[in-house]
Amino acid sequence: MADRASVKDMSKESEQSTLSDEALVREAQGGGLNAFEELVARHRDKVYARAFTMLHSEDEAVDLSQEAWVKAWQRLNQFQGDSSFVTWITRIVINLCLDQLRKQKRQRTESIEQLDDEAGGVERQMPIVTPNPTERLEREELRQRIDRALGQLSTEHRTVLVLHEFEELEYKEIAKVMGCSIGTVMSRLFYARRRMASLMAGVKREEPT
Amino acid sequence: MNIDSQLKLQAYLDGELKAGQTRQVAEWLDKDPEARALFAELQHTTTIMTGNEPPVKLPVPGEFFWARIEREITARPSPRPRYSWAQWWRVLLPLGAVGLLVALLLPRDAAPGKASSVATLKGMEVETYLPNSQVITFRSESEGVSFVWVDTR
Known part of the structure; x- marks a missing residue:
């Protein structure tokens, strides 16, 4: 039974x-x-x-x-x-x-990072990073570096980047989810990308063979 | 380059500009090498991230993970079943038919003091529980009030 x-x-x-x-x-x-x-x-x-x-x-x-x-x-x-x-x-x-x-x-308590986030931040003054065409990473290593770089971002920058790049949300959708203005989303995304660019400097995406 | 221009460049990359603005930014990119360099950097970041989300696996066994969820949800009531219109109709149609039949078979007016203990008075219901007694209850559904009249004579 x-x-x-x-x-x-x-x-x-x-x-x-x-x-x-x-x-x-x-x-x-x-x-x-x-x-x-x-x-x-x-x-x-x-x-x-x-x-x-x-x-x-x-x-x-x-x-x-x-x-x-x-x-x-x-x-x-x-x-x-x-x-x-x-x-x-x-x-x-x-x-x-x-x-x-x-x-x-x-x-x-309000951190310096937070002040930077809203007032313009150091990312605005950062020199533009030129992608290095010689460095190519295996996909696994690239993902690990992305993970490490994401870990170094402020929570606000990381969140907006994750929602835009991984969840593929539009500006207005991110603003709604995060309860902020579209302008704030745009500036956070901009600084997040600039910071990622400097953290990932020298990385070239592996081309599919 | 001011911050507004930088954000406009980014919005162009993300396809968030209106047609007129898109044309303006495209022309600006053609003329300005600094804008092109910043655009290339932003584009590069997006390109390396797209499709390369770090693979993350649940660090605990699936059974343990589920066990806590199950404990929590069985401790609370389960979701009420959702009924579709079709399901509602399956219940309402026979009930409606029975209701209609009852309405047709019942006498339209029942005079007070006769066999029936229920009478209708201008849409109000008067009910006497004991026809020959001096206790009468009166209920108006539209007004939402009830009266009980006790005649002691």
């Missing part, structure tokens, strides 16, 4: 792994926890990655990505399918990360 039940469970699991996200969401909206677990298994890395890129802290990123999944379950009936499920859950984790960053910002 127990064997039959476990076989039934296994066949249900394998059946779910073949279902589309949309079908799983519909099942989960009806209270199907197994369907929701499958959604978590499919997208947990992507959701965690977004939290980690924004926060640069493993522990916080794990906590917040779990919180995002719990929130997603609670709000699942608000998901109308206007965007893909993965876009929707990513927006939830981005909002949680922004709340967390705002909390941290309130807790720390």
Whole structure:
């Protein structure tokens, strides 16, 4: 009897792994926890990655990505399918990360970095970096250098860069998510790019062979 | 080059300018080597980042990750099932039909004091629980009030 039940469970699991996200969401909206677990298994890395890129802290990123999944379950009936499920859950984790960053910002005293961010900053005076055509990096090494460089940016610069370059959001969408003006988004993005350029100086993107 | 010009150059790179401004910036880029150098730098940063997001994997096993989520969501109520219009119609249509049938079969007016204990008076409902007693309740749904009249004579 127990064997039959476990076989039934296994066949249900394998059946779910073949279902589309949309079908799983519909099942989960009806209270199907197994369907929701499958959604978590499919997208947990992507959701965690977004939290980690924004926060640069493993522990916080794990906590917040779990919180995002719990929130997603609670709000699942608000998901109308206007965007893909993965876009929707990513927006939830981005909002949680922004709340967390705002909390941290309130807790720390205003830093020089923050003053620079709003007043023009050292990036404006930086000499223009000319790409070095001789240095070519393997993709893996390039990604590691991007990761290290992102870690050296202020949270405001990193966030705006991640939302623009990785999430491919437009200026107005970033402004809405971050609760600031389009002008602020533009200046933060500009300084973030200039700082990245100096941190990544000498890197040439590997051309596809 | 002032900050407004620099930001305009960036907006040009990101495709965030209107058609007229795009033409202006393109012409400016043709003439100004400093603008071209800054544009190349911004473009280079975007190019190396696009498609090269650092690969990040969850540092804890999937089962542990799910276990906490499951604990949290089972401790709270599950989402209410969502009903589509089709589902609503499946319930409402038979109910409506039964309601219509009942309305057609029931007598339209029931005089007070007769067999029926419910009478309609200008859209208001008068109900006597005991026809021959002196206790009468009066309820107006439109006004949202109820009266209880007790006649002790």
